[in-house]
Amino acid sequence: MILVMKVGASEEDINKTINQIKEWGHEVSLAPGEKQTVIGIIGEKSDLGGRPLSTLPGVAKVLEVSAAYKRASREFHPEDTIVDVNGVKVGGGNRCVIAGPCSVDKLENVIYLAKKVKESGAQMLRGGAYKPRTSPYTFQGHEEEGLKMLAEARAETGLPIVTELMSISDIDTVYKYADVIQIGARNSQNFPLLKEIGKLDKPVILKNGIAGTMKEHLMSAEYIMSEGNENVILCLRGTRTYETAVRNTIDVTLVPVLQQLTHLPVIIDPSHAAGKRPFVSSLAYAGMAVGADGLIIEVHNCPKEALSDGDQALLPRDFEYLMRKLDNLTAWNQKEWVEFDKQKETDCIKV
Ligand code: PEP
Numbered sequence: 001m002i003l004v005m006k007v008g009a010s011e012e013d014i015n016k017t018i019n020q021i022k023e024w025g026h027e028v029s030l031a032p033g034e035k036q037t038v039i040g041i042i043g044e045k046s047d048l049g050g051r052p053l054s055t056l057p058g059v060a061k062v063l064e065v066s067a068a069y070k071r072a073s074r075e076f077h078p079e080d081t082i083v084d085v086n087g088v089k090v091g092g093g094n095r096c097v098i099a100g101p102c103s104v105d106k107l108e109n110v111i112y113l114a115k116k117v118k119e120s121g122a123q124m125l126r127g128g129a130y131k132p133r134t135s136p137y138t139f140q141g142h143e144e145e146g147l148k149m150l151a152e153a154r155a156e157t158g159l160p161i162v163t164e165l166m167s168i169s170d171i172d173t174v175y176k177y178a179d180v181i182q183i184g185a186r187n188s189q190n191f192p193l194l195k196e197i198g199k200l201d202k203p204v205i206l207k208n209g210i211a212g213t214m215k216e217h218l219m220s221a222e223y224i225m226s227e228g229n230e231n232v233i234l235c236l237r238g239t240r241t242y243e244t245a246v247r248n249t250i251d252v253t254l255v256p257v258l259q260q261l262t263h264l265p266v267i268i269d270p271s272h273a274a275g276k277r278p279f280v281s282s283l284a285y286a287g288m289a290v291g292a293d294g295l296i297i298e299v300h301n302c303p304k305e306a307l308s309d310g311d312q313a314l315l316p317r318d319f320e321y322l323m324r325k326l327d328n329l330t331a332w333n334q335k336e337w338v339e340f341d342k343q344k345e346t347d348c349i350k351v
């Protein structure tokens, strides 16, 4: 349920209302807006047992949240969430590009790549130290040694680091080094892991599942948020479809759809979708053109020696080319379009 407060409702009224709801034993989430504050009450209408919500001080409207995801929904939190990673802003119209190798291999490579992607305009460095590989006989990641290499690259460049966490047992180690924790496609519905991540005070990049729907993606975000961590960045990395020409298929329409349904930032991972270097940049461009808040993209200085995903790694010069193209891109603005759509005089022109 949500309570939309009156325009200009006083702080006193807002506090009285919140306290009353808490006294009734319900959890509250507060979303102060430019004009109106929205108070979210966690729980279904039936849980609220006919409480006189509309008579609470300062309340203008009582609405039911129709979506199964509550904290992640735009109804609950009308303003865009901006996730702040050591000063790098993700969401709310800020462009954030994260780049780096699929897996951390050698310290020299990671440092070289961190410097190169930074020079081209990347704001964060990615790199896997715990790798989810299809075969148990392939490189599984350097684990804590890899995290240390990322930390050295951060010390050299100042770029915050994004790295994947696969298991509850590695939380403490990954937490120590990461600025953003990545939850990959394979763990997108690992609910016990999501709940543990929800207890941390660290931003999360949550990818969609291998064959996950958009709603499942939002429900996974809800798992994290329900434990208190609201700093969730959704990442579209494509799903497996009947199309075999590319590794995975990203439906870029989901960007404006998600922007309507959720306040969380949405970024695109074109690398794991395209799967091959020549198609990564065009898909990255499409994602940014449709209004995504950013990219997470794989770059390697010597793809043929990369220990994972070399086929889809951009070279630093490809990354530079893409970034300069993005500088000249005017992205679609869905909010502006919605405003335009409201102003139209008629849906039907009779001639
Ligand atoms: C990765 O980012 O290297 C990765 C394994 O991604 P995904 O979980 O999307 O497959």
Ligand code: MN
Pocket (backbone or CB within 6 Å): 102, 103, 272, 298, 308, 309
């Ligand atoms: Mn990869």
